[in-house]
Each structure stands twice: as structure tokens, then as C-alpha cells.
Amino acid sequence: xxxxxxxxxxxxxxxxxxxxxxxxxxxxxxxxxxxSVGEHSLASVGEAGPEQKSEQVTSERPTDEQILAQxxxxxxxxxxxxxLIGGIEPLSALAKEYEAGSSVFVNxxxxxxxxxxxxxxxxxxxxxxxxxxxxxxxEQLVNLQDLPERNRVVTCIRxxxxxxxxxxxxxxxxxxxxxxxxxxxxxxxxxxxxxxxVLESNMLDAELANQVVMYFRMLTSAAIQLRADFFxxxxxxxxxxxxxxxxxxxxxxxxxxxESDHVHIVALTDALQVPVRVVYLDxxxxxxxxxxxxxxxxxxxxxxxxxxxxxxxAATATAKPLIPRVHLLxxxxxxxxxxxx
Numbered sequence: 001x002x003x004x005x006x007x008x009x010x011x012x013x014x015x016x017x018x019x020x021x022x023x024x025x026x027x028x029x030x031x032x033x034x035x036s037v038g039e040h041s042l043a044s045v046g047e048a049g050p051e052q053k054s055e056q057v058t059s060e061r062p063t064d065e066q067i068l069a070q071x072x073x074x075x076x077x078x079x080x081x082x083x084l085i086g087g088i089e090p091l092s093a094l095a096k097e098y099e100a101g102s103s104v105f106v107n108x109x110x111x112x113x114x115x116x117x118x119x120x121x122x123x124x125x126x127x128x129x130x131x132x133x134x135x136x137x138x139e140q141l142v143n144l145q146d147l148p149e150r151n152r153v154v155t156c157i158r159x160x161x162x163x164x165x166x167x168x169x170x171x172x173x174x175x176x177x178x179x180x181x182x183x184x185x186x187x188x189x190x191x192x193x194x195x196x197x198v199l200e201s202n203m204l205d206a207e208l209a210n211q212v213v214m215y216f217r218m219l220t221s222a223a224i225q226l227r228a229d230f231f232x233x234x235x236x237x238x239x240x241x242x243x244x245x246x247x248x249x250x251x252x253x254x255x256x257x258x259e260s261d262h263v264h265i266v267a268l269t270d271a272l273q274v275p276v277r278v279v280y281l282d283x284x285x286x287x288x289x290x291x292x293x294x295x296x297x298x299x300x301x302x303x304x305x306x307x308x309x310x311x312x313x314a315a316t317a318t319a320k321p322l323i324p325r326v327h328l329l330x331x332x333x334x335x336x337x338x339x340x341x
Contacts, residue, residue: 085135085203086121088339094119104283107299112279112329112338119329120337126257129264129328129335130213130220135203136326136337137274138184142196147189149325154185156272160219167222177215180208214256220264221253223271234263259333269306277324279303279338281331 091113098105120135122128141150157178164174184202187194203209224231228245235248238261243251252258269276280302307322327338 082121082123083204084123084206084209085131085200088118088120091116091119102283104285105281108281108301111299111301112281115341116279116327116329116338117341118339120339122334122336124334126259127210127213129260130216130268131203131209132328132335132337133268133276133326134212134216135199136328138194138199139196140325141185141188142194142199145188145193150185150188153272153274154182157182160222160271163226164218164222167218167225169218169222174215174218177211181212181215210256216268217254217256219271220268221249223267224249224253224263227267227270231263231267238263260335265306270308273308274326275308275322275324276306276326276328277303278306278328278330278335281329 091109095106095109098109120132122132122135140146161171161175161178165171184194184199203212224245231248232245235245236242238248241247248263253264265276265278268274282302284302285300305324327340329336329338
């Protein structure tokens, strides 16, 4: 029987083996012999020390510009998977996309279904507001064969020619897309009127669709400039930079692919005198005036009507309110078309 405190042969053998390990074994891995060079110690000849490794890691880290460029590339690639303008779908198709993720979105979509029968999606490439607005407005004119409204908006567009030039746009740049829009509108009431199927084909033609979007971006920019004093306070509060009206127009309105906000919508609806309703699909549990939904706050939905400030019925409190001609669904950073019941 072994004495108290003595160790078994196996235990002694294990310890002995461990003690005989070379000095350069650390946690089962062989450490590199150190070589002193002045005041610095390198892990081994030809190997980078901690400071050098840190510098290498820092130099390999992408810049903010590179990260932003990569994010934009990913967004662009994702956008290319979708049509510029889609077909009409039931809202239940949108709800299915959120069933495995956000119950708040699913509940709110069900609320939206009580007032809207369908959705038509636009590509999320930053131009979705303008593309959705133009398509929804023209589609309504086609379906209703609304010639009085057609005549009014064609006159309005022609009146903007001089204002666009005054805002700094060359007529040579905007006259072609302007005529494309007017020609399509003027076909209503003729023997060969514009049809929804043709409107869809036109909006699926990237070159044609981009010309139309570009025109309405210029129109929006000019409208902002003409009412610079009105828009300036809103624009200054939108970014940390405190952009001027001119900077905002050049950076955030005129370039293709720039997302749209309230300022864009107000400017365009005022310019064309076309009222728009935007239904907000988000995770907000606070319902603003004009929201709709049941008692469950997670199912209540906000909406806002953009009524042209100079519209005849907006001039007096007793006048009959204008009914929105265009209905859009807003999800963070994106607009699609809604079809009322």
C-alpha cells in the first residue's frame, strides 16, 4: 500500500512527461522563440510583432466609402431581381413575407386589407416613389377615361416649361420626356387610347421609365426652388449638415436613385395639384389623427393625405375635402401602389 501523499506511477509519469516538454510549448501549441532587436521583441525572424500586426489589420479594414459602396452594390443587385413595376397582387401576398418575422406588420397588413384590395410593387431602387406616383396616377386616368382631369394636368405640365427653365434646367434636357408624358395622356379619348397594358410595358422599359422619372425629379426640384422660403426650415432639419435648399435639390432630389421624403411629396403634389394618400406600414404603436384600425394598437395604421396647398378646396375650411387620387403604401425606405376597395 502506498504511503499517504505518494503518487501513482501513472500520475508521476504524466507529470514527468509534462515537465520534460520543451520550453516553447504553451497550451499545447509551440511558441516561437523570441529574438530581441533593440528595445523590441519579435515573435520570430520574419514574423510581424503585435504593433505591426495591428497596423496590417488597420490597413486592411475597408474605408467608410468602401463600405457604403458595397452596401449600395448589394442594394442594386437586390433591386435588379425585381421588375421596375410589378403586377397587381392581393395584400395577403405581402403578409406572407412577414409571417415568420414581424407579427406587427402582419396585423397591420390585415388592417390595410379592410380599405385596400390589392398592391402593385415598384422596384426598390430609390426611384420607387416617383415611379409609383406616375403609374398610379396615369393608370387611374386610363381606367376612368377622365378627360377633364387629363386636360387639367396637361395644361399644368405645359405651364411648368417656363418655370423649369427659370429653375436652371435646359429645355433640351426635359422636352423629350415631357412630350412622352403629354403624348400618352393626349391619347385618351382617341381611337387608339392608352391602355393599362401599354402603360405597364412603358414602365418596364428602363430607358423610357427613367426618362419619365427624371422629368418629375426636375419638376419637383423646380417646385422646391420656387418655394424655397417655405421648404428651407424642413430641409435644414432633415440632416446634421443643415443643407441649403440648393444643396438639397442637387444632392437629394435631382439624382436618380435618391430616396424620397415628405418634402419631395409635398413639392410634387403641389406642383401638379394631385392629392396623394400615403399609408404607413411600420412598427409604430402610436396612431396619428387620421389613422385607422381596431382597438389593438399593434394593428392600427397611420396614413397622411398630401393635399395641394393651392387646391381650390384647400382654400377654405368649409370646402369639401379633396379625395386622394393616388394611394401609396410606405414601408421604411420604400413605396408601392395601393388599390382602394
